[in-house]
Amino acid sequence: MPAQKAKLRGHHLICLNFFRGEGYSEDFIKSIYSVIGREKVEVVAGPDEVCKKCPSLVGNKCANDDYTNEEILLQDKEALRLLVYKPGDITNWETISDRLPLIIEEWKSEFCLNCKYLKVCFKN
Numbered sequence: 001m002p003a004q005k006a007k008l009r010g011h012h013l014i015c016l017n018f019f020r021g022e023g024y025s026e027d028f029i030k031s032i033y034s035v036i037g038r039e040k041v042e043v044v045a046g047p048d049e050v051c052k053k054c055p056s057l058v059g060n061k062c063a064n065d066d067y068t069n070e071e072i073l074l075q076d077k078e079a080l081r082l083l084v085y086k087p088g089d090i091t092n093w094e095t096i097s098d099r100l101p102l103i104i105e106e107w108k109s110e111f112c113l114n115c116k117y118l119k120v121c122f123k124n
């Protein structure tokens with residue numbers, strides 16, 4: 001039985017709201033759906049349980065082709081600032097999605113415009 005709390009880093013609290021089933025592998029996609037399906041979310045700093053199934057996690061750092069680890073950490077910091085969370089906070093998807101409309105335009109202008117998933121997340 002999966003843990004009841006999803007442990008997630010800052011930017012995943014935003015980006016996973018727009019997850020459309022795309023990912024590196026079936027296993028990775030399944031793991032994301034399992035995380036999204038949990039009732040509670042615990043905010044963590046650094047690599048989270050999504051990262052732990054991701055081939056880009058190397059030595060506890062994100063080695064994604066599109067971003068440096070520092071850029072990813074900046075995304076986390078900004079996501080937490082905008083959503084008003086800190087590591088250790090416990091929340092849920094409903095509360096997060098209630099906050100999204102208030103912050104999404106700022107988030108988009110900071111991070112989404114150059115992201116390759118822009119068209120997946122924001123189809124219109």
Ligand code: SF4
Pocket residue numbers: 047048050051052054055056057061062063064072
């Ligand atoms: S390791 Fe990097 S690319 Fe992979 S899920 Fe974590 S932040 Fe995203």
